[in-house]
Amino acid sequence: MKTRIETLISQIGEIIVGKNEAVQLSVACLLARGHLLIEDIPGVGKTTLSHALARSIGLQFRRVQFTSDLLPADILGNSIFDREQQRFVFHAGPLFSQVVLIDEVNRATPKTQSALLEAMEENQVTADGATHPLPEPFFVLATQNPQNQIGTFPLPESQLDRFLMRIGLGVPDRASERALLLGLDRRQLLKDLQPSLNAETLREIQHAVQEVHASAALLDYLQDLLEASRLRHRTGLSPRAGLAMLRASKAWALMQGREMVLPEDVQAVGIAVMAHRLGQDLESSGESGRALAQSLLKTVPVP
């Protein structure tokens, strides 16, 4: 199982050069059945990463480009009157897919963003009073620009909380960039990419993630983190965040080939999981969520 995951990571790593940590985190997020938000400035490979990820797990894949005039029905689907059958028939939108890549998620209005809430949490869509289940597995990959960019609508807290992780890519270092410049066209590479997992093995791995053991001592540590976040910040981590941390840590532990979760695993995924959930009280302490998460991890002692 570990080799399969390693193959997956190395395959993506060939396309996204020099961003090993981000790739690992995104895979962990996938294995933990969480949704992934990639936030960075334009042009660092957000979309490429999403494409690579989606392609190499060999699932049904669709892409939605969010714009400011997009409406909920455009992504969920809508009911259209069918003359032959004399009734409304639901036409599923692009969201009905195993992997959905939402590009520039914060370009859409909050109304459209909110249409994602139910889908992401409960894996179903309710339209015109009828509830339609989404396919299994369901994995949302979203990219966005930093919020101070012009023409963006910041994601509401409830929406942010539904993303298991938020990762950034950042500018590649000099050597990686050189490799990038020398290498082939990324689009072409993407087209040639062969899936290294199928739905069945993915499900197997996701099941194995749940079996990873988290001992009482580890849960103590996790709870200490949650408690500290609640004491220090007005909007501390929610219980959902706690669950997310645990799931992500388990996935990370499995990727390291371990049957148990260590505090190191929590710390490895901690920033990606906590940062976007903590960044909400910007005005009071004036530090980005990333720094707050970092300070939590650097101050809460491992019991």
Add this chain to the structure above:
Amino acid sequence: MRRFRLRPNRNALGLAAILIAMWYAAASQSNSAVYLLGFVLASLATVSIVHAWVNVYGVALSAEPIAPVFLGEDIGIPLVGTARRRRRHGHPGLRVTSATGHQAAPFDEIRFESPQRSLLWIRAEERGRFETVEVELSTIYPMGFITAIRPDQLVQLHFVYPKPDGNLPLPQSQSPSKHLPDGIRSDGDDFSGTRAYRQGESQRHIDWKAAARGQPLLVKQWAGDTDDVIRLDWHTLGALPWEARLSQLTRWVIQAEQSGATYSLTLPKLTESSTDSSGSSTIRPDHGPAHFHECLRALAAFPPSLTERAEPLPPRSEPVPLPRANDLRNPHSVVRTDSLAAICLGLFLGAVPLLDRMPPVATAMFFAALITRLWINVKGTRLPSMPIKLVLLGGGLGVIGLIYGSMVGIEPGLGILFVLLSLKLLETNTIHDFQVLAMLGWFVALCGLFFSQDLRSWLYVGTVGLILTAALIRFHRGPGSAENPLKKGGRFKGARGFGNSVKLTGTMLLQGSPLILLLFLFFPRTYGGYQFTFSNGITNQRAMSEKMEPGSVATLALSDRPVFRVEFPDQNMPSTSQMYWRGGVLWRGDGLTWLRGGLRLEADSIPLTGPAIRQQIVMEPHGGRWIFALDRPMNEVSKTTQEAGGYLQSIKPVNKSLRYSVVSRPENRETKLFPEHLVAALQKPSNVSPRIQALVASWVKGSAKEQGVVESALKFFQTENFSYTLTPGRYSGDALDQFLFVRRSGFCEHYAGAFASLMRIAGIPARVVIGFHGGEFNALGGYVIVRQCDAHAWCEVWLNGRGWARVDPVDAIAPGRIQSGLTSFLESRSRDDDSQTRTDSTSFTGRFLSRLRLAWDSLNYQWDLRVLSFDEESQRSLVSFLGFGEPSWLSPLPWIAMTAGVCFIILSLRIRRPWPQEDVAVREYSRFCKKLAASGLPRPAFEGASDFTERAACHFPAQAVLIRKIGALYVQLRYARSAPALADFLTEIKAFQKEKL
């Protein structure tokens, strides 16, 4: 960071004073009751130290987000205190002090289910970006004389912005073409927000919709070209010193934000080693609060100059009192009514036993002060001013001086104490005052113990002391917090809080009881050398007098106060009617009045015959020199002398409970009467009437032997209608004649006196013995209790061949008295008179009550036996029994030091124990980390075991294998589903501890 510490505060002086006073009072009197009271207080104090520590350790302190401030302003740090675990008594009375000495308002009681908040104001004295705040969490709860301080580091990022200063004008925005006055740029397309409308502006851009919603007039603003930007640049201020540039930039940022303009900020990028700028970083042009704070944060976090010393703020010798912090504490509410009422109750109860010895003026002043102080608190009026207090002080002391003429002695002393106490009560307004009041209360309670030390008094005084302690605890608890909302609708508790304090007092007493016992048994008792005695509080108790006259025994018989209690260790208790407790022998008689004669003792006049009865007697203090024992004591008893007539006398007046052991032989026979004794025993009354002469002559004539005369006399009493009564009336004139022929009613002293006089007239040597007869057997305790009402007087006559023989004329007149004791004799007689109204002692309640009385008395006996009579000698024998040999007790100081040292060691051991307790693996792992830290590789608290051991393995390649193994095992132990054997881990650790790094 500084370590946790316990520091006695100035209230500890009061405690030390009261403890020393108790020790002095106890040692100078060798008084166990006072010692015990002192030990109770001392152990409560010791236990309270542990409680203070637990209180301060059981709370996790954290800070909420801190709003940024400018240099020189006050930073408000919102504190949250959370209890680490559920604890019945909660965590009251905690307060936080900053490293600069500023105090936060005290927390309300922190409970597990209800964390509490407080606000700490400190002055921002340095600009910058700060990640932590150093504070100290302290408490004086529960008893207030020890401050437990725990230093803490609150992790909370906060900024102190540079002080806005400088008077350079704001740089102009760099769009020369389209610049409009008043900062309005209408040339952009994007709506970017609103700002307040200023008088005189064009009304075109007012946001009328917002105005219609009821908001003030706002002007819409439109984001303009990027050119239209105020550029604030560090480099333009080259002429100014370092900090002044920051101040100027800060001022500009504020001005720019106020004007509503878009502005950018450029600062040089500095490396750590030099202040030469290696490029610069710019915050992109924008405006609005987020941008404003971003700029100010950048300015705050700007590194300090390496060359220029920051201009120091004027030094402050002491923390500046911050007005906002003071608002939270209303000085009039420091002493809350419930704790005040409790301490007043304690003081009042403490004063009750002293009332009849206190000068009335002090009593009046004390009560007035109690009521006034409570009234002041309830009404919230002002406390009396200094002149009023001075007048009261002068007046009170003056009146006492006038009444007693001096200030020395117990009554004036009590008077002064209570005048001062009243004044203290009136001025009590601070924590320290309250503390002093409580300690004074303990002193008052102690005074109550000087007059009586029996169990009842001691329990009373002890209860008063506990009430005072509970009041003190209630006081330090603070206002009490809202109850758990799940219980009783979340009301604020007043009385409940007091109940909790009482409970805590009880808990502390229980926890301290082993210490009380240890101190009681082993605290060195010393006696002598201390020139201090209490005025004799016992003399007002009615005791047997040295002189017997009509009525003197009868008055004693009215009281049922216990005189002494006797145990018979050999189980050979005689029957009650045979128990004649010999107290004294009266030689000099005149009719019915008898006195002790100053006769010499002839040492070897008494041969020892007959069975010996051993007695263990515990005698209540009576102030006289009586030592009672069964007829007739034979052995030497320490500190007593044998007197002529065969009775014991104490060398010193018995002012405290006395325990002695004595052997008596009831059947001894003397053969020789000393001439001096013979003369004394034949001395006839001065005034013998002819009737008496005739009567006696008829007896002598009627029988040849002395025995016959005695029997005739007894028969006379028996047949001639004499009555035995407690109220014989007063005799005057020739009492003997009157008694024998006219009134013919009397109590034992009448009969004994008359009988002895008659014998002497008849030429038979006679003397009167006073003491007690009978007693009540307490089956519960297995001892006999002898009370005042058992007082008795009887005769002894010298019969040739038999020696002194006991004759009890009362036996002849009222045989019931001798058979069953006075009380039941009187009861049975009055039952004959009126059988309906009398409480029937055979009924169920009667039996129950009498059992209860016996049980209480046996408790009293145990008290006397075990506590009051435990003195230096008992201690000495206890210690040598335990095998410590004969210690030199004389100097108590090393012992005190030793006790204190032991307490301190126990305490510090507990402090070193980590909180909460950890398991073995964690403990061993932390030892492992400690060793690595000592070798230069400390583990940060947040670092996991796997990372750390990997790092350590790289650092110490020689031990890499071992370290990795330990790491793997520890990780398995802590986090794996099925843990490996702990023993493996321990052996690896052991191996590692032997390694040299």
